[in-house]
Amino acid sequence: MRPARTASEGGTRVAATVTGSIRKLLTAPDIGSTSFAALGYDTRHAPARTQLEASARQFIIGYEFGIEQRDHEGLVARLESLQQEYRGFAYEGAVMALSVRDVMSPLPGRRRTETFLAGPGYDDGPGSRHIFMAYMGLGFALARLPAFLWRRALPRQSRLPEHPSLRGLILDGYGFHMAFFHHTKWVGGQYSPKRLRWPGPHTITQRVLDQGVGRAMWFVHGGDVEQLLDGIERFAPERRSDLMSGAGLAASYAGGVDEEALDLLWSKAGRYRPEVAQGAVFALRARDVSKLITPGNEAAARRFCGCTAAEASQIAAEVAAGLPTDGSLATYEEFRRRIRLRFR
Numbered sequence: 001m002r003p004a005r006t007a008s009e010g011g012t013r014v015a016a017t018v019t020g021s022i023r024k025l026l027t028a029p030d031i032g033s034t035s036f037a038a039l040g041y042d043t044r045h046a047p048a049r050t051q052l053e054a055s056a057r058q059f060i061i062g063y064e065f066g067i068e069q070r071d072h073e074g075l076v077a078r079l080e081s082l083q084q085e086y087r088g089f090a091y092e093g094a095v096m097a098l099s100v101r102d103v104m105s106p107l108p109g110r111r112r113t114e115t116f117l118a119g120p121g122y123d124d125g126p127g128s129r130h131i132f133m134a135y136m137g138l139g140f141a142l143a144r145l146p147a148f149l150w151r152r153a154l155p156r157q158s159r160l161p162e163h164p165s166l167r168g169l170i171l172d173g174y175g176f177h178m179a180f181f182h183h184t185k186w187v188g189g190q191y192s193p194k195r196l197r198w199p200g201p202h203t204i205t206q207r208v209l210d211q212g213v214g215r216a217m218w219f220v221h222g223g224d225v226e227q228l229l230d231g232i233e234r235f236a237p238e239r240r241s242d243l244m245s246g247a248g249l250a251a252s253y254a255g256g257v258d259e260e261a262l263d264l265l266w267s268k269a270g271r272y273r274p275e276v277a278q279g280a281v282f283a284l285r286a287r288d289v290s291k292l293i294t295p296g297n298e299a300a301a302r303r304f305c306g307c308t309a310a311e312a313s314q315i316a317a318e319v320a321a322g323l324p325t326d327g328s329l330a331t332y333e334e335f336r337r338r339i340r341l342r343f344r
Contacts, residue, residue, distance in 0.1 A: 031060045036222065039183065047221020048256025055089045055254050056180075056219070058082060062090030066097030072116050076126045088253070088292055091130035092173075095137035096144075099153045113138070114155035132286035135166045139173020139212070147197040157327050164323045165282065165316075166206050168332030171198065172246070175212025183220045186213060190235045200329040208329060211279070214246025219249060223257045225264045244272040245336070248279030251287060252300035262303040273304075277343040278336055280304035281312050285303045288313035305343070315342055 004087070036043045043049045062079060069075040075094060082090050098113040105112075116127045117134055126136055141153050157167065174196075179186040198205055221227040229341035232243045251257070251265060269276045284301055287293045293309045301309040319338035324331045 027302075031057055032269050033181075034060055035267045036219075039181070041183065041220055041222065042227075043220075043222030043224070046221025046224045046227075047258070047261060050219075051085075051256035052219050052222060052254055055086055056257075058086035058089040059093040062093030064093075065090070066094030067101065072112075072126045075116075078229035083299050085296075086293055088133045088290055089287065090132060091127060091290075092133040092137040092140070095127065095130075095134040096140040099138055099141035099155075101145070103141075103153050104147050111155060111159075113220075114159050117155065118159050129290045130286075131160075131163070131166065132169060132282070132289065135169035136173035136176065136212075139170040139175070142170065143174050143177035150197060156324060160308040164325070164331045164335040167327040168329055168335075170195075171205065171208040172215065173331075176216045177212075180219060181214035183216070186261065187220050187231060189215055190239075192239075198329075203331045204237075204333055208306035209251070210239050210242035211246040214243030214279075215250040216246070217243065218247050218250030218254065223251070223255075223261065225257075225261055225268065228265075229268055239274045241272055243306035244269060245275040245279040245282075245330055248276030249283045249303060250279075251276075252280040252297060252304060253283035255294075255300060259299050259303065262300055266303050274340040274343040277304050278339040281339050284309045284312040285316040285333045 002047075008297050014085055032038055034053065036049060036053055044185040061082070065075055065078045069078065079087065079090050079094060095113060095116065098116055103113050114125075116125050117131060118125045118128065138154060142150050145153055153298075154170070161164070168336060185191045193209070194205060196205055196209075217231055218227055221231060228247055232240050232247070235243060247265070248269075250261065266273065266276065280300055284293075284305070288310055297309045301307060301312045305315070316339065319342070320335060323335055
């Protein structure tokens with residue numbers, strides 16, 4: 001099909017098709033749907049509202065690029081034209097879109113997501129540097145699809161770069177999506193699903209989901225540390241550690257606050273400091289491998305990990321050594337536990 005329009009972004013000409021424009025019209029969320037006011041968040045005086053809303057908008061923009069773009073080369077050109085601070089969120093949205101396209105495709109076995117992340121090899125796809133955010137984007141796709149389509153939406157694990165955290169991050173993304181868009185139920189009501197169609201014990205599934213919920217709570221409360229911690233305290237005690245790891249992840253990756261707020265989160269984390277540090281290591285690993293480290297990320301690394309962002313990223317690489325590559329949640333939990341032990 002002939003291109004419907006051609007635009008120049010970042011010095012590269014890219015094109016979207018008429019079919020892509022129709023897909024965008026039918027499936028892309030309205031960019032206003034991520035406005036904190038529209039979502040009903042009480043963040044009028046929250047310190048990170050502006051930056052976090054911008055992050056959410058970039059996710060939607062990335063989704064729009066992914067749902068309408070004809071090829072991976074053009075998609076990457078558009079994504080790379082975006083501001084460094086928010087580019088990871090756009091890749092997350094783009095992978096969600098590619099997964100939705102795989103489900104929508106009339107051709108069985110269409111693997112756009114897989115080739116975007118893995119390419120012809122295991123780690124040379126155009127989106128491979130953003131593999132951590134990409135897996136969270138897959139969780140967003142699952143949250144928008146009926147469970148019987150989940151298998152079709154996911155790339156084959158055997159074709160992707162192996163890492164103990166990756167499949168766990170799908171559920172993290174799912175938990176984030178549900179808490180971000182349905183915060184009254186998932187955050188205010190401390191909701192816990194009885195069961196998900198996911199392999200592994202439900203107790204571990206819940207722990208992984210809760211990291212995503214805690215990550216979303218950083219957005220729901222606009223980076224207001226006092227409100228965030230009050231909200232976490234309303235959850236059952238056994239859920240708080242994973243919520244804190246999610247909060248540490250979001251504070252380190254999305255940020256939006258000054259060092260004084262980071263200090264407050266650290267000082268009030270108390271016995272959950274290893275969980276905050278573990279979340280920070282995840283965030284800094286994702287920033288490091290995608291070459292998107294910012295001064296805000298460095299500030300979080302110093303406060304939560306006592307080192308540079310690159311050094312915190314290396315912790316994730318070190319503890320992954322020797323872990324099984326089976327993609328199980330049990331392995332993911334062991335990966336998280338090993339990181340926490342570094343900070344006890």
